[in-house]
Amino acid sequence: MEAQNLIFGGSVASSIPCNQNPIKTLLYPRLITFLSSNVQSVSLKTCQNFTSLMIANKGLRIRGTLQNVQSDVTTGTGDDLKGKVSRKKFAVFVSGGGSNFKSLHEAIANGSIYGDITVLVTNKPECGGAQYARDKGIPIIPFPKLKDGSGLSSNDLVIALRHYKVDFILLAGYLKLIPAALIKAYPRAILNIHPSLLPAFGGKGYYGTKVHEAVLASGARYSGPTIHYVDEEYDRGRILAQRVVPVLAHDTVEELAARVLHEEHKLYKDVVAALCEERIIWREDGVPLIQCKDNPDQYC
Numbered sequence: 001m002e003a004q005n006l007i008f009g010g011s012v013a014s015s016i017p018c019n020q021n022p023i024k025t026l027l028y029p030r031l032i033t034f035l036s037s038n039v040q041s042v043s044l045k046t047c048q049n050f051t052s053l054m055i056a057n058k059g060l061r062i063r064g065t066l067q068n069v070q071s072d073v074t075t076g077t078g079d080d081l082k083g084k085v086s087r088k089k090f091a092v093f094v095s096g097g098g099s100n101f102k103s104l105h106e107a108i109a110n111g112s113i114y115g116d117i118t119v120l121v122t123n124k125p126e127c128g129g130a131q132y133a134r135d136k137g138i139p140i141i142p143f144p145k146l147k148d149g150s151g152l153s154s155n156d157l158v159i160a161l162r163h164y165k166v167d168f169i170l171l172a173g174y175l176k177l178i179p180a181a182l183i184k185a186y187p188r189a190i191l192n193i194h195p196s197l198l199p200a201f202g203g204k205g206y207y208g209t210k211v212h213e214a215v216l217a218s219g220a221r222y223s224g225p226t227i228h229y230v231d232e233e234y235d236r237g238r239i240l241a242q243r244v245v246p247v248l249a250h251d252t253v254e255e256l257a258a259r260v261l262h263e264e265h266k267l268y269k270d271v272v273a274a275l276c277e278e279r280i281i282w283r284e285d286g287v288p289l290i291q292c293k294d295n296p297d298q299y300c
């Protein structure tokens, strides 16, 4: 595989002895087994995250180009929010094509979302979402452990997410059960998008096209995406937002899936923007609400 150079801007952080840094002893062996290409030279000027430091000190083999994952907000959104709220950091979990992940990353790049995706987590390191992350220089963590022994345990993953200073976890087509340890570590901070109007057509076995097949077979006249908080069961957490789309009389699974997915992309961007702007509040009975950007007395 063609070797690649890695260039960063800034100054190198001091080296961290391998045996003193838990992340290095935890992540380094696993990342090595997962990343598979040679780098001729690393000219490291800034160490914006641990993975960069590991590459500098250990000549780690890495695929793709790691860039500074902090993106400067160049539009009004960021300027309006600077000094009012902290810029949020996200981990996104994917298992497939990653169109929701890409849509969120583009919204960050154009300034619609005042945050950054600092790490991608996946159980399918060769999926489309992981390839996009490599192309954009976003670090990738395999989770859960893979057949080849790479990947992290739940506790190691929590350590790694803390290292990346993750504030919220966004599931976007991730198909494995999130363990209790991760839910405990990130209370009211893990969201999932599901392609039906929960609680209908959710739970174990309801993912991808299986959801849309069940909706069509039921004769339901409406469907649409749901964004909910994640608890220990599949698709049973508190519902935060939904959008409705029609189910047409002769819809194929693909046509319905595409209509719902289009709405998913818009809904997830709106919800994550609200998360960054701290416009989510919790009603006394535990129902989360999103304050409208233009009028805090109204809820979206």
Ligand SMILES: Nc1nc2c(c(=O)[nH]1)N[C@@H](CN(C=O)c1ccc(C(=O)N[C@@H](CCC(=O)O)C(=O)O)cc1)CN2
Residues within 6 Å of the ligand: 171, 174, 175, 176, 177, 178, 179, 192, 193, 194, 195, 203, 204, 205, 206, 207, 229, 230, 231, 232, 233, 234, 235, 236, 237
């Ligand atoms: N603790 C939680 N983990 C996850 C949740 C959740 O709400 N709580 N949501 C899912 C996403 N999801 C629906 O939105 C979902 C994903 C996968 C399944 C499922 O049945 N998976 C199969 C395995 C599929 C595979 O490995 O290819 C299974 O468990 O048998 C249902 C719903 C993400 N995690």
Ligand SMILES: NCC(=O)N[C@@H]1O[C@H](COP(=O)([O-])[O-])[C@@H](O)[C@H]1O
Residues within 6 Å of the ligand: 094, 095, 096, 097, 098, 099, 100, 101, 129, 172, 173, 174, 193, 194, 195, 206, 207, 208, 211, 261, 264
């Ligand atoms: N139950 C989970 C589930 O079915 N999630 C669904 O997987 C697709 C992922 O698409 P993407 O990888 O292109 O974002 C999306 O439609 C999402 O709602």
